[in-house]
Amino acid sequence: MFERFDQAAKYAIVIAQEEARELRSPRIEMEHVLLGLLVSPDTGLKQLLADRGYTADTVREALMHKRTTEPLGEEDAQALRSIGIDLDAVRESLEATFGEDALDRAVPADEPRRGRFRSSRGMDFGHIRFDPDTKKVLELSLREAISRGDDRIEAGHLLLGILRAPNATTRRLLGDETATRTLRTAVGDYLDRAA
Secondary structure (H helix, E strand, O other), rough: HHEOOOHHHOOOOHHHHHHHHHOOOEEEEEHHHHHHHOOOOHHOOOHHHHHHOOOOHHHHHHHHHHHHHHHHHHHHHHHHHOOOOOHHHHHHHHHHHOOOHHHHHHHOOOOOOOOEEEEOOEEEEEEEEOHHHHHHHHHHHHHHHHHHOOOEEEEHHHHHHHHHOHHHHHHHHHHHHHHHHHHHHHHHHHHHHHO
């Protein structure tokens, strides 16, 4: 499928992998593709997104903030409960052992990880897989191009794929259904003008 991608779309996917590494994600997720689109060489699409307040810096900051301030969300807590781990009990135990503010004082280890595909700075140079939602976005971008009668997948088609089936993170980053629908229309109009 990647042979049908234009240069800007290919660039966005390459950057998505780099962003996943930078954010220490084990998979390329939809939000990493969004970041790739926000720095892609498709200046018209970048401007369209910037005019609506979406920039690589603001999205990256939101993702970094979430990663550092919300290590486990409610879905994670429910998943752990299903296998017999109660986060509240773990927190109480840690506070009883190390003091009431033990979790606030905890500093994430910044030790570089080394291994077969890791540099001394801890970056992973091996292949990072797409998560299932991102695979779906790639498929949807192909469907968007076909339904529009386009012969290649452009960066705008990738964004349409994200907007067609956003995950919880991209929904939070891009806004409610009305904002998503408005952005989808604007991207469609942009692709029509560029054709």
